[in-house]
């Protein structure tokens with residue numbers, strides 16, 4: 001990952017990451033919850049700011065989809081308290097890393113960056129998946145339960161790899 005930092009990252013200068021999908025009610029709130037739980041497990045909650053957003057305005061203020069919440073609960077995670085919000089142009093500046101769930105999300109984010117100033121921060125989340133398939137997290141919204149389970153597996157595996165890549169990059173002393 002580029003952008004290696006010599007400055008030690010602490011609560012005063014945290015690593016800010018945001019996960020982005022279309023609705024911010026299925027894939028990205030799950031990624032927010034899973035990634036945050038990994039951060040906490042390794043004692044790095046002061047070092048990271050973790051957020052999620054949707055490219056659409058459809059679900060602003062809504063809780064995550066009940067089916068995604070259920071899948072999360074099945075895996076020991078609660079995401080029901082999260083609230084949908086729309087990705088804003090200012091988020092391009094605010095976050096260090098912007099992870100898009102699919103290529104449409106990536107293009108929608110990049111279209112807010114007219115001058116290309118922030119394009120290096122915007123990546124497909126599954127670039128960090130050890131088993132990346134087509135590099136996208138498929139939208140489970142119109143499908144069945146298996147789609148949600150598959151999304152969970154991809155998000156969990158990718159979040160773990162991503163966390164360890166960042167921990168290495170920033171030389172974090174992580175707890176186990």
Ligand code: 4NP
Nearest residue numbers: 021022023024025026027141
């Ligand atoms: P998400 O899934 O982008 O993973 O949150 C979707 C949620 C809602 C809709 C589409 C995708 N929708 O059409 O309302």
